Amino acid sequence: MRTSILLVLSSAALLALAPSCNKKKAADSATGSGGSAPVVETAPVTGSAGSAAAPTPPPAAGPSDPQIAAIVVAANQVDIDAGNLAIKKTKNPEVKKFAELMVTDHTAVNKGAVELVTKLKVTPEETDASKGLTAGGVEARDKLDKLDGAAFDKAYIDNEVAYHEAVIGVLTTQLIPAAQNAELKSMLIGVKPAFDAHLEHAKTLQATLEGGAGASGGSAAGHKM
Amino acid sequence: MRILPVLALITIAACGTKKPAHQILHVDIRGMKYVPDSLAVRVGDTVEWTNDDFVPHTVTSSAFDSKSIAPHSTWSYIATTPGDFAYNCTFHLTMVGAIIVR
Numbered sequence: 001m002r003t004s005i006l007l008v009l010s011s012a013a014l015l016a017l018a019p020s021c022n023k024k025k026a027a028d029s030a031t032g033s034g035g036s037a038p039v040v041e042t043a044p045v046t047g048s049a050g051s052a053a054a055p056t057p058p059p060a061a062g063p064s065d066p067q068i069a070a071i072v073v074a075a076n077q078v079d080i081d082a083g084n085l086a087i088k089k090t091k092n093p094e095v096k097k098f099a100e101l102m103v104t105d106h107t108a109v110n111k112g113a114v115e116l117v118t119k120l121k122v123t124p125e126e127t128d129a130s131k132g133l134t135a136g137g138v139e140a141r142d143k144l145d146k147l148d149g150a151a152f153d154k155a156y157i158d159n160e161v162a163y164h165e166a167v168i169g170v171l172t173t174q175l176i177p178a179a180q181n182a183e184l185k186s187m188l189i190g191v192k193p194a195f196d197a198h199l200e201h202a203k204t205l206q207a208t209l210e211g212g213a214g215a216s217g218g219s220a221a222g223h224k225m
Numbered sequence: 226m227r228i229l230p231v232l233a234l235i236t237i238a239a240c241g242t243k244k245p246a247h248q249i250l251h252v253d254i255r256g257m258k259y260v261p262d263s264l265a266v267r268v269g270d271t272v273e274w275t276n277d278d279f280v281p282h283t284v285t286s287s288a289f290d291s292k293s294i295a296p297h298s299t300w301s302y303i304a305t306t307p308g309d310f311a312y313n314c315t316f317h318l319t320m321v322g323a324i325i326v327r
Binding site: 101109112187197 | 277
């Protein structure tokens with residue numbers, strides 16, 4: 001079973017955020033580097049390679065506030081949809097409880113994000129990154145939907161671990177530093193502890209499933225991203 | 226008519242030893258924590274929890290249960306029984322707090 005593919009799908013879209021969001025600005029400024037961006041790149045602040053000389057303040061690279069808004073909504077929706085699928089499919093009460101929590105929490109975060117963005121009169125702007133997230137989420141769910149029982153539980157929770165690790169990474173290194181509006185930035189910072197808690201919860205479940213459900217057989221191999 | 230001064234004295238004495246009014250104490254819920262996570266109160270005091278997070282939480286103990294507190298909402302409890310009450314969020318089990326009622 002290709003569970004490793006599942007892990008990569010949604011998180012790959014997240015990890016691709018930086019290059020795809022920067023693409024527009026790069027094209028605006030100088031000779032656009034054109035080509036397709038590598039998928040895994042969590043480059044921190046340093047940004048453009050440019051001149052290594054004077055300590056000029058780095059330009060606000062990364063997504064704009066409207067783009068951040070669209071990314072946040074898309075990222076939350078991906079996990080809401082995955083959670084709803086898990087609620088429908090799983091027979092494991094702990095997995096179900098986790099899935100319900102994901103639906104509740106990410107729905108609440110999206111509600112807060114939409115309310116804030118409406119108040120700020122920011123219109124979310126779709127980008128390759130937000131579209132990629134949504135598409136990756138659909139693809140991951142299609143794969144998950146084909147699994148059942150312990151194999152489903154394991155793939156879903158593995159995916160949740162990978163997803164939250166990717167979200168937290170992008171939130172910390174891309175979205176929070178790039179946010180211009182103070183309230184938006186504060187919201188992104190405020191949301192992170194919840195995502196950290198989700199990740200810990202998912203990891204605990206992952207360990208339980210791996211320990212207890214050794215019966216799920218061969219698919220325990222290769223959970224690498 | 227000597228009773229009147231006595232009554233007045235009793236009234237004054239009662240006023241002098243009057244207990245301070247019951248207080249309203251606040252606990253913030255933010256960053257997936259109760260702040261402060263431990264609070265000493267007196268019987269009759271009100272404890273008010275405000276959820277400043279973007280996700281719902283609960284304040285649940287053997288003596289009280291807020292059920293879901295929506296983001297940016299408040300739930301309050303009047304401490305009626307002395308004792309130590311550990312509480313937690315039933316959604317996020319790492320979140321724990323306590324009120325000590327005296």
